[in-house]
Amino acid sequence: MSEEPGMTAVPKLPLGPLTLDDVTAIAEADGRHRFELVEGNLVVMPPGTWRHQQISGLLFTWFQTNGFHDRVNFAPGVxxxxxxxxGRIPDLVVTTRPVPxxxxxxxxxxxxxxxxxxxKGxxxxxxxxxxxxxxxxxxxNFWRVEPDESVLRFRLDGGAYREIAASSLAELLSGAVPDGL
Incomplete structure (x- = not known):
């Protein structure tokens, strides 16, 4: 099967709901997209924009330089x-301990x-x-970075997130990582 420019070949998919192992195999065959799984349904996302990736890099570096060396990573599967x-792919994750x-x-x-x-999208x-x-x-803990580069920080409270702080990305990165995040 030949591919049109800009198109990705779709691997043969199982007839039933997909599993995380299926998504892992699909991702190994296609390094240009990110894949998530919701109730066995595949969600395909394009790579992030240049600024999206810059923000990820800034946050990653900030966590790294603030003592989270082996506990922070870009876009891991969760x-x-x-x-x-x-399974979802957050843009950045901080873990409670090092991960194999x-x-x-x-x-x-x-x-x-x-x-x-x-x-966008x-x-x-x-x-x-x-x-x-x-x-x-x-x-x-959940943080959301908005397009205007405001960072909204949430903490789990009784099974739902409650907003605990909001700041600009620049303000956040100019200080230390907040206690308890």
Whole structure:
């Protein structure tokens, strides 16, 4: 099968719901996209914009220089349910402890913070759906970086996120990582 310019060949997919193992295999065959799994349904996302990636890099570097050396990473897979049918790819994750280097899908109990950078085309997902899933999974902290580069920080409270602080990205990066995030 020949590909048109800009098109990606789709691998043969199973007839039933996809699993996280299926998504891992798809991602290995296509390094240009990011893939998430919601109730066994594949969600395909394009690479982030230049600024999106810069913000990820700034946050990563900030965490690295503030003592989170082996506990922060770009766009790792996170299991968002106890089954094999749900996994998201936050833009950045901070873990509670170092993670084995061959880990593909993080167990939710090691995720201390999930960060989403809102981009055109993912606004509703980043603002509404992912926070609901992360809260239901028990991720204690969630940050959202808006297009105006404001950073909204949330903490899990009774099964839902409660906003605890808001600042500009520049203001956040000029200080130390907040206690408890």
């Amino acid at each position: 299991r968002t349910a106890a089954d094999e049918l749900n 280097p061959d880990t593909v899908w993080l167990p939710v109990d090691v995720v201390l913070l999930a960060v989403e950078i809102v981009s 993912s606004e509703r997902t980043d603002r509404w759906f992912k926070p609901l899933e992360y809260a239901a999974a028990g991720i204690p």
